[in-house]
Amino acid sequence: MLEPIHVALGSLNIATLAPMLIAIVGALSILIIDLAKGGLHKSLYVMIALLFLLLDLGALVDFGGVFLKNGTILGFFDVMLMDGIAILSQIIIVVGSMLFIPLALTSKRFHEYDYPEYFALFMFMIAGFQFMVATDNLIMIFIGLETASLALYTLIALHNRSKSFEAAVKYFTMGALAAGFYAFGSMILYAISGSVEINQIATIMAEDHYRNIGYVLLSMAFMIAAFGFKLSMVPFHTWTPDVYEGSSAALAGYMSIVPKIAAFVVAMRLFEFLVHSGVAWLQVILYIGVVVTMTASNIWALVQSDVKRMLAYSSISHAGFVMAAILIGTTQSNTGLFLYWALFSFTNLGAFTMLWVNRQKNLIAGQSSDHPYEKFSGMVKTMPMAAVMMGLFMLSLAGIPPFGLFWGKMYLIGSAVSSGYTVLALIMALNSAIAGYYYLKLIVFMFMKEPIVGYDQYYFMNASLSLKTIIGIAAVGTIFAVFAVNPLLKVITLFVYNSGY
C-alpha cells in the first residue's frame, strides 16, 4: 500500500493561484448572474469583467513586489512558477484584455455580445493564458493553451456570420494539428529526460551533454511547428489573415496581442536554454524563421486590398521581428521583447479599434471584405480627426519616431547589434523600411485620394463613447510612449534579469 502523503498547506503557496482564480471566479460569477437574471445589458458584464481583471491585476502587481523582494515563487509542487517573465506577461495579458473588453460596448448590436457566455468565455480564456505562462510544466502549458484556444475558437464563431465560422473552423482544425505536434514534441522530450518540466529537462540534457542530439532536434522541430502556429511563423502562419478577416476587428486585435505574448513566454522558456547551450541547429532554424517570416509577410502585406488583412500580415511581421529576441537570447533582447510587445499593444489596439468603430454590418456593395482600402479614401475630408488618428497608428507601426513602436524597434535592433548579430539587425532595419510602404498606402488613401460618395456614412457608425475613449488611450499611449520607455525598461529589465533570462 502507498503511504498516505502529508502535505503542509503552507508549502503549497496557494496564493500563486490567486490571479488565475480571480479570473475564473469572474467568469463563474458572470454565468451565475445570468442564471439568476437573464437579459441584462452587456455593459454590466463588461463592468464585471473589468472589475475582476482589475483585482487580477492587483494580485499580479502584488506578486511583482514579492518577486522583487524574494525572487521566484513556486507553488503547488512546483507546478506553478511565478517568475519575472510570468508576472510581466500576465500583466500584459490582463492589461491587454482590459483594454479590449470595452470594445464590446458598440453602438450597433453584434451577435456575440448578446451572450453573457461570451464574457464568461473571455475570462476563462484569460485564465488559460495566465496558467500557460505561469508554469514550466509541459502538461500545464498544454492544458492552459487548450483552455484558452477552445474558448477563443468559440468567441470567433459567436460573431455569427459565414466568414467567422469559416475562420473558426480553419483556426480550430489547424490548432488541432498543432496540438498534435505539441504533444508529440513533449513526448520526445519526456523520452530523453523522464521529466515534463522544462528546467529539469534542461538540466538532464546538459548532464547528458546532449548525447541524444537527434531526439532533441526532432522534439524542437515539433515544438517549433507547434509554436510557429501560435506565433504565426511562416509557413505555419496561413491561418492568420483568414482568421483576422473572419473575426470581429475587436477580437482580431486581441488575437494579435495576448495569445502571442503567452506563446512568446513559453517559447522563451523552451528555446532559450538550447540557444544558450550552443545548439547551432536551433539558432540557424530560428534565424531563417525570423528572416523569412518578417520578409515574406511584409511582401504579402503589400498586395492586400483589405486593411484588416494587411494588419494581419503586419502582425505576422511584427511577431517575426520579436521572435528575433528569442534567437538573440540576451537579457537585453528579452527585455526588448516585452518592451516591444507592450508598445505594440497600444498601437495595435488603436489600429484595430479604428477599424472596429468603422465597421458596418453588411458588406459594402461591390466589396468582398469589411475594410477595403477604398473605404478610407479621402477620410481626411470627412473625418479629419479620425484620419489623423489612424495615420498616427500607421506611422507608429511603421516605426517612425517618436511614436511608440520606434523605440521598441530601436531597442531590439540595438540588442541585435550589441550581441553581434549585425546582419540580422540590418535585415530587421530593412524590413521596417519595407513595412513603411504598406502603412503609407493607407495614409495615401486617407489623405490624398478623393472621398468616395456615400462611404462617409460608414465612418464611426459603430462608435460609442467607450470606444472613442479606447482610441484616445491608444493614441496617448502611442504618442507619449517616448516618456514611458525609460521607466518601462527599468522595470522590465529588473523582472527579466532576476528571472535569469
Place this chain on the structure above:
Amino acid sequence: MELYLYIALFAPLVGSLYSALFSGSPKSQQVGIVASGLLFTSFLSSAILLTYVMSGHTVHVEMMTWMATGDLYIPFGFVVDQVSVVMMMVVTIVSTVVHVYSIGYMDHDKGFNRFFAWLSAFVFSMMVLVMSDNFAGLFIGWEGVGLCSWGLIGFWYHKESATWAANEAFIMNRIADLGMLIGIFLIYWNVGSLQYDVVFAEIGNLQPVIITWIGIFLFIGAMGKSAQFPLHTWLADAMEGPTPVSALIHAATMVTAGVYLVVRSNAIYDLIPNVGIFIASLGAFVALFAASMALVNRDMKRIIAYSTLSQLGYMFVAAGLGAYWVALFHLMAHAFFKALLFLGAGNVMHAMHDELDPFKMGGLRKVMKGTFVMMTLASVALAGIYPFAGFFSKDLILEVGFVEHHYVIYTVLLLTAGLTAFYSFRLVALIFHGEERYKLFGIHPHEAYKFMLVAMSPLLVLAIIAGSFKMTYFQLVMNLLPATQYHVHDQTTYWIMTIGTQLFVIAAILFAYKKYANWSNVPDGSSAMERSFFYKLLWNQYYIPKMYEEIFAKPYAELSRIAWKQIDLKIVDATVDAIANGIYKTGENTRDIQNGNLSTMLRWMVVGLVVLSILAVAFTVGYNAVGA
C-alpha cells in the same frame, strides 16, 4: 540660459499644436499670427543665446534619459554651442519671416490652419536636429523634418503631381536615411555612445577602415537630405509645394541639414581626407550640373531650386576640403538671399495666378516695384557681387579651392559662378523687363500685400550685409571648427583673382540682360537653339528622371502589365519605386500560398514540419559523423 534654450526649442512646437487644434475649423487669421508670434519668441531666445555664446559660454542640458539599461545608454540632451547657435539663428530668422509671409500667401487657402501646424512642426523638428547633442536626437529631427516636408510638399494633396512629388521626396530620403542609420549604428557599435563629445573624442582610436565606412554612410544620409547627385531628382519636383515651403525647407533649412551634418562631424571627416575629396568633387560636379540645368529651364521655381542645388554643391566643396567654417558661412548667407528669392518668386506667382513660366511674364517691374527690387538684389547677392553677402561667402569657397591646390574644382566653381549669374539674371530679366507678355494671357498682375514685403525686408537687409559679419562669425566658430584662414598669400594673385571673378560675373549678368531683357515672344520649341542637342539635354535634366524610368520602372511595368490592370494599383504604382515593384510582384506571385483552402494550409504546416525534421536528421547525421 537653459530657459531660453527650452523656449527656443519648444515655442515652435506649441505653435504647431495650437494650430493643429484649429486644423479642422475654417481659416482664422489669429492662428497664423499666434504661430508667427511664437516663432518670433523662439528667434528672440536664439538671439539671447547667441550673445551668451559669443561671450564664450555654451549651454548644454540633459533633458532626460531615454534609455538606460544594460549597455545601452541614450541620454537626450541639447546643446547650444558656436555651431548650433548659428544654425538656430538661420532657422529662426528665416522661419519667422516665412511664417509672417505665409499669413498673406496662404490667405485664400482652405488649409490655412493646417499649413501653420505643419510649418511650425517643421521648425520644431529642425530645431531638434540642430540643437541635439547626440546622433540619436539628430536622427529624430532628421526624420521629423522629412515627415513634415512630406506633409508640406503634398500640402495640396488634391494635385496628383504634388502627391507624387511628396512621396518621391519621402522615399528618396528614406533610402538615404537607411544609410545614415547604418552609419549611426556603426558609431554606436564601435564607440559605445552617440554623444557628440564622446564620439568625436574617441573616433580617432578606431581603425581607419571603420571611420571611412562611418563617414561614407553618414554622407549617404546627407546626400539624400541635401539632394546631391544621384538622389537629387526629388528637390526639383518638390517645388509642387506652396512657395513659402520652398523658401523655408528647400532653400534655407532642411536641405542644408546634410551640410550641417558634415560640418558637425568634422572630427570624423578630418580623419578621412579621401572621403573629403570625394565629397568636394561631388559637390563641384553638382554645382556645375545643377547650374547647367537651370540655364534653360522654363519654370521659375525650378530654376531657383536648381540654383539651390548648385549652391549646396558649393557648400559641400568647402566642407569636403576641410573648410567647415566656410561651408557654414555660405550656408548662412545663402539661406538669407535664397529664401528672399523664393519669397519674391512667390509674390510673382501670386501676381501671375500661379503661372510659372518666366517667358510668359515680362515687364513686371512696373507693377511690382518692391518685389522687383528685392529679387534683383537677391540675385546680385547670389551672383556674388561686392559688397553683397554672396561675395564674401562664395568667393571664399573659390579661394579655398585655390589655396588647397584643387585647381580643377576651382575652375569648375568659377565657371559655375558665371553660369549662376547668367541664369539668375536671365530670370530677373525675363520676369521684370521687356515686353509685357502676360497681357497675351489676360492676366492682371498686382503687387503683394504690404506686410508681406515688410516681412521680407529683414532677409533683404541680411542678404546685403551678412558678409560684414565674416570676422565676428569666424571668431565665434573657430572655438569649435578647425580655424584655418584661407588667404591667397600673394597679394597680386589675390587681387587678380577677385577682380577677375567679379568681372567675369558682371559680364555674365550683362550678357543675360542683353539677351533676355528685351524678349518679346513666348518660345514654342521651334527656334534653332531649342532644337539643339545641348538645349534638349539640359531641358530634360540630362535625361536622368527619364533614365530612372527607363531602367527601373519600365521593364517591371512591361512584365507585369496584365496583372497590373486587374488591381487598381495606380497610387501604389506611383508611390512605390522600382524596387518595391519587384517586391510587389513577388508578393503577387506567392500569395497563392494563401489560397484560402484549409487543406492547403494544413499541408503547408506539414511541409514546415517535414522540412524541419529533415534538417534535424541531416544535422544529427552530420553531428554524429563529425563526433565519431
Place this chain on the structure above:
Amino acid sequence: MAITLTHYLVLASVLFVIGLIGVMRRKNLLMLFFATEILLNATNIAFAAISHYIGDLSGQMFAFFIIAIAASEVAIGLGLLIVWYKRTGKIDLDQMNSMRG
C-alpha cells in the same frame, strides 16, 4: 526477442504519420477530425510506453490529460461544424473559400 521502447516509439510515429496523411488528405471535416484524434492517440501510446520503460508516472499523467483535451476538442469541433452545417448544408472544406490572398 524483447520489445523495447524503440518498438513503441516507431509504432507511435507510424500511427502519427497515418494521422498526418489523414489530416492532409481528408476534405470532409468530420473525417478530418478523426485523423486529429489519431495524432493524439499515437502520442498517448508513446507516453504510456516511455512511462513503463523508465518507471515514471508522469507519462501516464500526460496521456491522461491528452485524453481530456481530445474530448474537449471534440465538443468544440462538433459545435463549430454544426453551425457551419446549419448555414451551408455541407461540411466539405473545399466549400470554405470566401477568404483568400
Place this chain on the structure above:
Amino acid sequence: MFEAIAFYLFAALTIVMFTITVMTSQALYAITAMAAGMIFISAFFFILGADFLGAIQIIVYTGAVMALYAFGMMFFDTTRNVVEKRTNPRIVFVLGVLAAVMVVAIFVAPIVSNNIQALYPIQENVGNSQAVGMVLFTKYLVPFELAAVMLLVAMIGGIVLAGKKMDKSLTLMKEEEIDGLDEGFEPEAGGH
C-alpha cells in the same frame, strides 16, 4: 514472448484500423475502424501496465468521443459514401512518407542517458489506479482542476454554438430588425 506477440498483433491491428480510417470513403467504415483502433490502443495500455489509462481510453474514447462522432455523422448525414475531391494525392503521400522516414530515422537510435530518474516512480506493490490517484491529486492537482475548467469551457462552447440562438444573426441584421424581434429571442431566463 507473449509480450512480443501481443505487441506485433496489436500494432498490426491498430495500423490497419487507422489506415482504414483515413483511407476509406465510407464514413461508417471510418468510424467503426477508428473505434476498433481505439480499443486496440487500450490493449497497449494494459500491456504496459497502465490499467487506469486503458480503462479511461475505452470509456472516454470509445464511449464518449465515438458516440459524439456517431451522433455528428447522423446529424451531418454522412453515413453514405463520402465524395471528396482529391487534390495532389502524390504530395500527401510524399510528405507522409518523408515524415515517417525522418522520425523513424531518429527513433531507431536508442536513447542513451544515465541521468533519467523516475520522479514519480511506479511501485511494484501498488495498484496502478491507486498510484495514479496519488500523483494526480498531489502533483497534478492544479492541472486536473484546470482540465475541469477546460471541460467547462468546452461544454459552454458546444452548447452556445449548437444552440438555437445562433440561427439568427444579430451581426447581419439591421438595428431596426433586432428591435422588431419578439421577446423569445432575448436570452431566456435560466439560460438554456
